Amino acid sequence: MKKECGSNSRTQSEIEHGKYLLKNDAGDIWGWETPAGKKRWARRSGMLTSHIRPGMKILEIGCGLGYFTKELARTGALITAIDVSPDLLDAARVKIKQDNVTFKEEDAASLTFADNSFDSIVGSSVLHHIDIDEALKELHRVLRPGGTLCFTEPNMLNPQIALQKNIPYLKKRLGDSPHETAFIRWGLKKKLAKYGFKDIVIRPFDWLHPGLPENLIPAIERIGYLLEEVPIVREFSGSIVVRCRKT
Numbered sequence: 001m002k003k004e005c006g007s008n009s010r011t012q013s014e015i016e017h018g019k020y021l022l023k024n025d026a027g028d029i030w031g032w033e034t035p036a037g038k039k040r041w042a043r044r045s046g047m048l049t050s051h052i053r054p055g056m057k058i059l060e061i062g063c064g065l066g067y068f069t070k071e072l073a074r075t076g077a078l079i080t081a082i083d084v085s086p087d088l089l090d091a092a093r094v095k096i097k098q099d100n101v102t103f104k105e106e107d108a109a110s111l112t113f114a115d116n117s118f119d120s121i122v123g124s125s126v127l128h129h130i131d132i133d134e135a136l137k138e139l140h141r142v143l144r145p146g147g148t149l150c151f152t153e154p155n156m157l158n159p160q161i162a163l164q165k166n167i168p169y170l171k172k173r174l175g176d177s178p179h180e181t182a183f184i185r186w187g188l189k190k191k192l193a194k195y196g197f198k199d200i201v202i203r204p205f206d207w208l209h210p211g212l213p214e215n216l217i218p219a220i221e222r223i224g225y226l227l228e229e230v231p232i233v234r235e236f237s238g239s240i241v242v243r244c245r246k247t
Contacts (some may be wrong), residue, residue, distance in 0.1 A: 004240045008176070009179075011107055011109075012131055013178050013179055014084050014244075015085050016177075017177035018083070018084075018085025018086075018088040019089065019163070020175070021107065021187065022043065022088065026065055027067075030067075030125075031105070031210030032067060032234055033043050033215040034211065034212075036208045036209060036210050036211070036212040036214070037169065037210040037211075038216060039208055040206060040208050040210065041067070042227045043206075044206075044239070045071040045124075047070065047241050048122050048123075048150050049074075049075055051148060051178070052072070052077050053075070053076075054075065054077060055078065056075075056119040057078050057119045057120075057122070058072060058075075058077045058078065058079050058080070058121070058123075059080050059118040059121045059142065060079060060122055060123060061080040061082060061088070061121060061122070061126050061135075062083055062104065062125075062126030063081035063092055063137070064083060064085075064092070065092050066096045067190075068094050068122075068124045069092060069101060069121075070095075070096055073096065073098040076100065077119075078102075079098075079102065080104060080118070081102070081103050081104050082099050082105070082108070082111075083103075084108070085105075085204070088107055089104075091104050091201070094135050095155075097169065101194060108126075108135045108139070109134035109138060111141070113142045115141055115142065115185075116142070116144040116152070118142055118144065118147060119141075119144060119148075120143075120145055120147055121139050121142070121143055121148075122149075122151065122195060123182055124151070124160060125152060125153060126151070127183070127242075128154055128181050128182050128183060129177060129180045130245055133195075135243055136191060136194075137195055140195050140196045140246055144246065146245060147245065147246050148244070148245050149245070150241075150243045151241070152239055152240070152241050152242070152244050153188075153239065153240050153242060154182035154240075155183065155204055155236075155238060156182035156238055157204075157205075158236055158237060158238045158239075160238070161182050161224065161238065163179050164176065165182045166206060185202040185235075185240050186203060187239075189202055189240070196246065197245065198244065198247045199243075199244055199245045200211060200242075200243075200244040201244065202241045202242050203228075203241050204208045204237035204239070205226065205238075205240070206237050206239050207227055208238075209223060209238075210237075224237075
């Protein structure tokens, strides 16, 4: 049975954050509209869609304004895109009208979908907004046996991310919601295993900063790819990509 949406402060703060994002240009807050931001976005979109085939049933968690939903729609899969914010969903519906996309207001910690409903569950920078334990239980429940989970998330070992997620003034100044955090990959791997996922691979990546001048992007991009292969150093990358399957 679905829990009462908005019954906890975390859910309510995310609903209010959706209003804030609409009023304050979410693309700029998220860093997706700069030249470097667009490069970062294209890379993670490729990571999150490479396994998707036409006709698959896909659940997108935290669709927001539909940035990633648009990429998912191009795969030909059947996309159910959810968010806890009715305001963001309304805006996404205006932008994205593909027949293979359905938007629905849902809390990832208390989904209304039947067991084993989806072939894959995906999301970009969303798990760090929600109650991770409750959400992983639900994601495991609605994912079919053998189905895949694929997310990109902020890396808590990155110095900028650590400061931004742990200092209230910076969180507010940089447009974060009050409850959002980031992950250290070993801790997240333990949680995924605890809730029944297997073949868990979590890899640090991303050394491009959204504010990087356009003329520096090619050089920093090349250096970043090298750093992602260096033990210890790679652990300080800006993001992690998470892939696993349901047992």
